[in-house]
Amino acid sequence: MSNKESExxxxxxxxxxxxxxMHCATCSSTVSKSIKGVKGVKDANVxxxxxxxxxxxxxxxxxxxxxxxxxxGYDVVTQKVSFKVDINPEDARxxxxxxxxxxxxxxxxxxxxxxxxxxxxxxxxxxxDELAEEIYRKTGHKVTKVKSEVANKSEVHxxxxxxxxxxxFTIPTLYFQYSGLPLVALFTSIPVQFYAGLRYHxxxxxxxxxxxxNMDTLVSLSTNIAWFYSLYAVxxxxxxxxxxxxxxxxxxxxxxxxEAYLKERISVQITSLRxxxxxxxxxxxINAEELKxxxxxxxxxxxxxxxxxxxxxxxxxxxESIVTGESMPVKKGxxxxxxxxxxxxxGYLKVYVTRTGERTYISQVVEAVNQAQTARLPIQNLVDKxxxxxxxVIIGVSALVFTVWKFLLGFxxxxxxxxxxxxxxxxxxxxxxxxxxxxxxxxxxRLAKKxxxxxxxxxxxxxxKADTFIFDKTGTITEGKISVRGxxxxxxxxxxxxxxxxSNHPIAKAIxxxxxxxxxxxxxxxxxxxxxGKVDGHDVIVGKRDFVLQNCEGDGKGDVLVCVDxxxxxxxxxxxxxxxxxxxxxxxxxxxxxxxxxxxxDNSENAEKVGKExxxxxxxxxxxxxxxxxxxxEVKKGRIVAFIGxxxxxxxxxxxxxxxxxxxxxxxxxxxxGDIIIPKIGDLLTLLEYSRLTVRKIKENxxxxxxxxxxxxxxxxxxxxxxxxxxxxxxxLAMSMDSVAVSLWSLVKV
Amino acid sequence: MMIDPVCGMEVxxxxxxxxxxxxxxxxxxxPHCMKAFQKDPEKYLRxxxxxxxxE
Numbered sequence: 095m096s097n098k099e100s101e102x103x104x105x106x107x108x109x110x111x112x113x114x115x116m117h118c119a120t121c122s123s124t125v126s127k128s129i130k131g132v133k134g135v136k137d138a139n140v141x142x143x144x145x146x147x148x149x150x151x152x153x154x155x156x157x158x159x160x161x162x163x164x165x166x167g168y169d170v171v172t173q174k175v176s177f178k179v180d181i182n183p184e185d186a187r188x189x190x191x192x193x194x195x196x197x198x199x200x201x202x203x204x205x206x207x208x209x210x211x212x213x214x215x216x217x218x219x220x221x222x223d224e225l226a227e228e229i230y231r232k233t234g235h236k237v238t239k240v241k242s243e244v245a246n247k248s249e250v251h252x253x254x255x256x257x258x259x260x261x262x263f264t265i266p267t268l269y270f271q272y273s274g275l276p277l278v279a280l281f282t283s284i285p286v287q288f289y290a291g292l293r294y295h296x297x298x299x300x301x302x303x304x305x306x307x308n309m310d311t312l313v314s315l316s317t318n319i320a321w322f323y324s325l326y327a328v329x330x331x332x333x334x335x336x337x338x339x340x341x342x343x344x345x346x347x348x349x350x351x352x353e354a355y356l357k358e359r360i361s362v363q364i365t366s367l368r369x370x371x372x373x374x375x376x377x378x379x380i381n382a383e384e385l386k387x388x389x390x391x392x393x394x395x396x397x398x399x400x401x402x403x404x405x406x407x408x409x410x411x412x413x414e415s416i417v418t419g420e421s422m423p424v425k426k427g428x429x430x431x432x433x434x435x436x437x438x439x440x441g442y443l444k445v446y447v448t449r450t451g452e453r454t455y456i457s458q459v460v461e462a463v464n465q466a467q468t469a470r471l472p473i474q475n476l477v478d479k480x481x482x483x484x485x486x487v488i489i490g491v492s493a494l495v496f497t498v499w500k501f502l503l504g505f506x507x508x509x510x511x512x513x514x515x516x517x518x519x520x521x522x523x524x525x526x527x528x529x530x531x532x533x534x535x536x537x538x539x540r541l542a543k544k545x546x547x548x549x550x551x552x553x554x555x556x557x558x559k560a561d562t563f564i565f566d567k568t569g570t571i572t573e574g575k576i577s578v579r580g581x582x583x584x585x586x587x588x589x590x591x592x593x594x595x596x597s598n599h600p601i602a603k604a605i606x607x608x609x610x611x612x613x614x615x616x617x618x619x620x621x622x623x624x625x626x627g628k629v630d631g632h633d634v635i636v637g638k639r640d641f642v643l644q645n646c647e648g649d650g651k652g653d654v655l656v657c658v659d660x661x662x663x664x665x666x667x668x669x670x671x672x673x674x675x676x677x678x679x680x681x682x683x684x685x686x687x688x689x690x691x692x693x694x695x696d697n698s699e700n701a702e703k704v705g706k707e708x709x710x711x712x713x714x715x716x717x718x719x720x721x722x723x724x725x726x727x728e729v730k731k732g733r734i735v736a737f738i739g740x741x742x743x744x745x746x747x748x749x750x751x752x753x754x755x756x757x758x759x760x761x762x763x764x765x766x767x768g769d770i771i772i773p774k775i776g777d778l779l780t781l782l783e784y785s786r787l788t789v790r791k792i793k794e795n796x797x798x799x800x801x802x803x804x805x806x807x808x809x810x811x812x813x814x815x816x817x818x819x820x821x822x823x824x825x826x827l828a829m830s831m832d833s834v835a836v837s838l839w840s841l842v843k844v
Numbered sequence: 845m846m847i848d849p850v851c852g853m854e855v856x857x858x859x860x861x862x863x864x865x866x867x868x869x870x871x872x873x874x875p876h877c878m879k880a881f882q883k884d885p886e887k888y889l890r891x892x893x894x895x896x897x898x899e
Contacts, residue, residue, distance in 0.1 A: 121874060123896065620864055633867070645867045660867060 109156060109198070110218045111147045112171035113140065113163060121168070128166035132158050146218075156200050156216065172200055173217040177226060177237035179209050180249075182297060182308045183527025184481040187474070189233060192304070196220070196228045203465075207357045207531045209249070211237065212465060234300040250358055253351040260290035260344040264337075271337040276328050283336040287321050291343040307485035309524045315489065316518035316822065317342045323511060333508050335515075341823030342519055349830020353524075356837035360535050372400040375444065382434070385450045393443045401434045402449035410441020416456065417545055417773065435459075459547055462771075466538045466551040473555065473792055474530050481526040488521040488807070495811045512822055513812045520810035520825035521803055525836040529795030532840035537788040545773045546781055553753045553769035555792075557785040559734050560753055563683055564725060566739035567694035567704060567712075568600065570757055570775060571680075572670040574740070576604040581652060582664030588612065589629040590636045590656040590664065597625055601654060605636070605666060622695065622717050624654075632658050638697055640715075653698030668698045672707055675776035680708050682779055689733070693721045695743070722746035738778065755781070795836050802832040846870075850877035852893030865889075 116122050122142040129138035129147060134154030140147045149159060160170045181189060183206035193202035193213060198220035202213045215225060226237050263285045270279035288295075294317070297310025317339045324334035370382040375390040382400035385391070390406060393399050399412070411423035414436045423439050426432055432445055435456030451457065492514045500510035534551045541548055548554060565571050578601070580587045591610035594602035596617045602625070617627040624637015635642055635657040643649075646657035652665030683690055690710045694701050697715035705712030713724065721739075725747045728735045737744070737751035740758070748754030748768050756768030757775060772781060809818055810825040820828070845854045853873045855861075861872040865885045872878040880897040881888055888894065 124876070618862070618864075618869060620862065623863070626864060626869070635864070635867070641864070645864050 107150065109149050109151070109159075109216065111149065111160070111163070111216060112218060113145050113147050113168050114171060115168040116140075116142055116145060124166050125163055125168055128162045129159055132162050135159065155194075156198070157194070160200050171217065172214050173222070174212060174214050175222040175225065176240045177211045177213065177229070178240045179204070179211055179229075179235050179237045180293070181206070181209055181235065182310060182524060183207070183531070184478075184484075184523045185301070185306070185308050186527060186531075187478045188304065188306055188482075189235065192233045193229055196225065196232065199225070205531060206527050207360065207535055210240065234303050249354045250351065253347065253354050256290045256293070257344070257347040257351050260286050260340070260347050263290075264340040264344045267340045268337050271334065276324070276334040276336065279334065279336040280325065280328055283321065283324075283340045286340040286343050287317060290347060291317055294343075294346075306482070307489070308481075309485070309522055311485050312488060312518050312521055312523075313342070313346055313826075316515045316826070319511065319518070320515050320822065335508075335512070338512070338515065338822050342515075342826045345823050345827035346519075346830045349827065349832075349834050353830070353833040353837055356834065356841070357528075357532070360532060360539065360837070360841060370398055370400040383451055385447050387447055387450060389447045389450075391445050391447060393438045393445060395438055395440045395442065398437050399432050399434050399443075399445065401445075401447045402454045403432055403434075403445040403447045405430045405432060405443050406446045407444035408442040410443050411439045413437045413439050415543070415545065416459075459542060462547050462549040463538055463542050466534070466548045471530050471534065471552050471555045471792070473789075477526050477530060477796065481523040484521070484523040484526065488518065491807065491811065492517040499812065513810070513815075516810040516812075516820055516822040516825040517807060519822045520806040520820065520829050522829045522832050524833045525795070525799035525802070528833055528836050529799055530792050532837060533788050533791035533795055536840050537784050537791070541781070541784055544777070544780060546777055546784075547771040548769070549771065550769035554785045554788045556734065557736060557753045557770075557782065558789050560688070560736040562689045562691070562728055562733045562735045564691045564693050564721075564728070564735060564737045564747070564751070565676075566721070566737075566744045566747075567692050567696055567701060568670060569740040570738060570744075571676045571692060571708070572672050572704060574600060574670065576600055576668050576670045578604045578608075578654075579667045579669070580605075580608065580664060581667070582650065582656070583658075584664075586634075586656045586658050586664035589632065589634045589658060590666075592629050593617065593625055593627045593634055593636055596627065601668060604668070605654070633660070634658055638715075640697070653696075653700065668696070668700050670696075670700055670704070672704055673775060675774060677708065679775055679778050680710060682782075686782075691724075693724055693747070695721070718743050718746055722750045725750040738775070791840065795839060798836050798839055799832065802835065806832075848873045848877050848893065849888045850880050850893060851896050 113125055116125060122140045125147060126138050126140040129135055129149055132154050134152055135149060136152050137150040138147060160172070163170050181204070186204040186206040190202045190204050193199055193211065198216045200214045200216060202211060204211045213225060222239060226239065229235060229237050263282050267279050267282040267286065270282060294310045294313040297308065298314035301308045301311050320335045320342065321339035324336045324339065327334045371379050372382045372385050373379050373392045375392060385401050391400065395410065405426050405428050407428060409427045412426050412432060413423050414433060416435045417433050426443065432443065433456070434454040495517045496510045496514035499505045499513050500507060534554060537554060538548045538551060568574050587608060588610040589612065591606050591608040592612040593614050594606040596614060597619055612629050615628040617625065619625050620637070620641065623641040624635060626635050628634070635645055636654060639653065639655055642655035642657050642662060646660055646662050648662035650662045650665040653668045654666040655662050656664040680690060692705055692710050692712045693716050694712065694714050695716055701712050701714040716724065721744065725735055725737050729750065729752060735751045736753040736755060737747045738755040738757065739748055740756065748756055753770065754768045755778065756771045758771050758773070770781060772778060806825065806828055810820045812819070846857060848855050849870055851873060855871045855873050857871060859871045859873065861875055861878040863870055863878060863882055870881060872881065876897050
């Protein structure tokens, strides 16, 4: 095994995984086969009864094994835990890799903007506490467990404390330095150098331990060179630079505190129910988190509704923009559903609580958005490569600068040292690490406010490249309110209506609206095909043309046939109106030159009618699996496919697409497989616009980072000396403003 | 108890995998068996169960 291969080894010799969804011998053999298909797996033993898969490996990643099982249509029991860690943005990728090396870890994603690590692991081989210990042992980073909160405020406070200490001691240091009292300056500079600057020295040490370099290395190196050289200079009575060392730390802290504040502002934008209060029916006020299903709460005008529920009493106007993106208030009265996080603008409501805590819609949104924020966009790979060589290159340049000024140009050691320290202090790899996540973070947050939930941040970048858009028809392109027109034997039609009352299918609902009060026995439903039952002593089958003709004699027009005692005697035509939004979306996509396909399970003439109306290709009569197959084939052909469907029956196709977009009413977010969830089809255009803007923003942020460094470093090195001279302390200030610039730019709306 | 016409296993009538063919309901132990049957029902009705389908 080569070194590179052994690096990829994410799993010990044996790992036990709990597989879910197996219910027969075929299933366990399918799972076993899929595991063995992963490169590096030696053997796999799947127990149907216990659901445990014992996997013996030589060299394979746990992530690949879990993915293989999931691809085969089953799932694996995993646990997710969030940790908070103090890291530099450019170290995020390295930390992810190190964590993924720990036994039992499936996936780790680090959000460089708020220092939250989300780790998915196998609870059968490691616990979250053991994981925290392992992370500390392997990387030197102390992590603390957090629940799904966005970020904590302590970073800004911590930075502020150090910043104040830094300036309190830097000012006297400056005074003593210029008053010719270097020994006193030495003492006043100690708290700045070793307390205020401690986080940089520790960071540099950790980086050194992990055999890498980062921004802390540059800061620590530059301040330590200036400080320790000054210590030596005090002893040998030469010129000292305690002021330079202290100012370096103090100026960097200004920028970094500002950056921490901005990052936090970007992160904490989504409303959370965490700090809300709820007023119970009996007048008691409790935290929203303590609410239980079945509680009745009182909400008054102007208040935020603290949990999901049903209105029990009262009337009011609710702003549901958090779910739908629409700011128009919606009238609510007895029996209407309300969603936690929305605001009661006027009126009074007594609400029966149906979902609380982490099960509420808004909590799920916050969770989803948190996950999206840790996304790793493909563009980040390039950025990682740049930042991994950036710091060593700068250290080399700094040494070169010293050599050139001292030995080639004949300047004094002190002057050469100042140029060299300025070079170190002016360069900053931080914004490279921040550019992508900050852009994603702002977009994900802004979209969430419009009711568009991005669950997978990467999809924002992929969507921009999508060339094929496949739409589900019913409920997505059309209104999904099917109306039917029956023809043929009237008695058969009333039998059909009676039988369809038992089914939840949208077509069944339309047929069952025809009045009929007959009794049904032996009802059986064949999902995706039709239904069977005994009505009035007759065998009745209602369903898709193919399904009915397979079981009955005769022929019929229409889309749904009715068979009574083995003969087709009636039929229905289906009609479903195209949404106004769909026309707009399809037109816009056509203008962009995208390929559009409508894939539908509907086999009726109506499907063709919709296709003709929109002038789009329609592939009809597809089952859920066939839709997924269609998507898969397009992806195999090298196309970048976005599938847009309304969730449940499109789930597999949504999962197979490069970008899966689910349309939902908002409340059932958890069960959707989509990378992105939009409230209605019209929002697809907003989403596409944001996808374009996000990628543009990333590029602009990177341009800031590159531009800033490539201008600042040569100036600090003294290229324009003596016309322009940048002392180390100003170089440090300018450097720390680089990240501030990137953060601010991410906040600017384009 | 019913017999899965594809693999020959015993299945309950409440199995979620079922299909109707020529007016008769058939029950299966898994989606794999159901798919195999739907592809060629006559083969299984004529020749009897064949064991687990190899996918």
